[in-house]
Amino acid sequence: MSSHKLENDTGSYSENEENKEEMGLKNQRKTEPEADIQSNGRLESRISKLTVPSHEMRIVEDYSNKKNAERHSGEIQAYAKFAGSTWTYYVKKIRLILGREPANQSAKGKEEDSEVVDMNFGPSKVVSRKHAVVEYNMQDQAWNCTVHGRNGVKVDGKLYKPGETVKLSSGSILDVAGLQMMFVLPNASEQNIPEEKAGESNEEAEKSEEFSATVENSVYDNRKPPYSYSVMIAQAILSSPDCMMTLSNIYNWISTHYPYYRTTKSGWQNSIRHNLSLNKAFRKVPRKSGEQGKGMKWSIEPEFREEFIAKTKKTPYKKTPPPFLCTPPFTLKREHSDPEHTSPPIPTPVRNQSPSTPKREGSPLTEETPSESKDREGGSYKTPTRAVLSDIIASQDYSPDPSTISQPKNAASASPAATAAYSTSSPAPFWKYVAVPNPHDWPHVGSYDTISPYRNPLNNHMVYSQMPQPSPRKIDEQMHDLQGVDLANGFEGISSWRESMVQKLRTANSGSSAPASPLGASTSPANPPRPWGSISEPISNHSAEVENKQQPESSVGTGTDNDHAVRAILDASVSMEKQKNVQQTTEFPQTGQTAQPALGTTAQASVEEHPSPQRYMQASNADVRSNI
DNA sequence: CGATGCATAAACACCA
């Protein structure tokens, strides 16, 4: 049954246009981006090419143009702005601190000692807490940047070390830990902005390794990335110093690094969640006590780490697969996590993970497909053929690599070739100067316009920045808000308690036996059926179950076929038991109730045998989908 | 052809 809601929000069902116009502009690359792209493109064009390091950078996410557009409409009053490829920070104070916000800036803290960070370039430690100070000098009537951070700051290609001060002019390009941004004053106009300096810019960034800063793969490439969701999720998580990331930040990371997801409907986020839940490689861990924010943090099971990294490396991308920041897997793992207990959450008796690796047959995330692949449509990567405007813009790093690219399919979803519609991809907001009376020596205040009819924000709909104009102050507040303090402070309730219990169990369990088989998955078929009947004892019961689910299998099985047989049931932990009380807590069922398989779903026989079918990354029982 | 992988769409459950 189940009366699917079917249509409803599908309002925009229109897409079907397909216009399969084969348009033959196959090889266009290098062409100067059409002028039509943006009326005042030049500046924007430059801004859109500023680099973004692959590691997480709060400011990029917190002040993404998208969020800015949602935050305020119309114009924004500010002294200046720092424009990055996909983000913009408006300067509303005459002195601000660029740095890394302390990890635990929870509510308790307190402002005594250190000053508040205005522009948060963390969490990577490459950036000092107080990396630099940008302030307006009344005397000189100019903005200056004084460096404090050990790694310095680059301004227009020149590296400034701690203690040095450099004057900022409109158009100056700063580089903090690989993140480039252009300082722009309100009265600036394109004419005032110096043309791109020769040497500097991209190549510059490339060679500067003082920062791990690798130039990210085109920020202006709107093609569908050649990575599967799981791989992108892993990249995001691994880009974080502590190897953990919230759902929300995963979204941000992905859309920041793969522009395709900035102009696509929200379905992908659903997919991300879906993937996090089903893929065994991802596991949620509670936030550190005191840490505010929503949801759990997601981490990667150590056994899968290498796989993901490998996956990322062998990609069609010509250059720069993102470096993984979160380092030594285990070390890091240890430190974070676990709120009240000192027990490391991630048990994993360490598998030596010899580089020998993987094998595991066609298992884990296979992604590259050698096949000749016909050219995909919808412009996912590859398709040197049918390029679209966005491709032109992106063109630059195409991988000439032979066919190899391919990339799964897109299936039905008729990915609307995005054509023109997408080309706009929303670069930095376009702004205009609006003089404002200004007394004394204070810097001038100008108005910036956020993007007008902003593309499509997160979810489907389009956003027209109109709405009543918030008062300047108001805006300011909002910005600060964003910065970190979320009034709805933390709470952590039972969830975390449960979580920790679970962790403990896991630890214990794995410690005792847990085969190290990397994806292997042991599992004993003998797993107790445990229908959704009543589940008597919650935990204890489970622990037992869990415990007995394993079965050596030691290293690599290679046994392909065997492999299949083996993977399966396992994981008892999951209980299908709909999520009564489980939900945000964890996979352990707990108490009563049982749930009945939802809806019609024609019986899928075996179901009752094991918890949930359809699991990714190894494990997962035989395919249950008996196509009707 | 069947088992797998991966992408999508959806229905739901929870919770602040």
Next chain:
DNA sequence: TTGGTGTTTATGCATC
């Protein structure tokens, strides 16, 4: 009531 999070099911397509 609602939006952000998480879990699960169900399907379709492609590949091995």
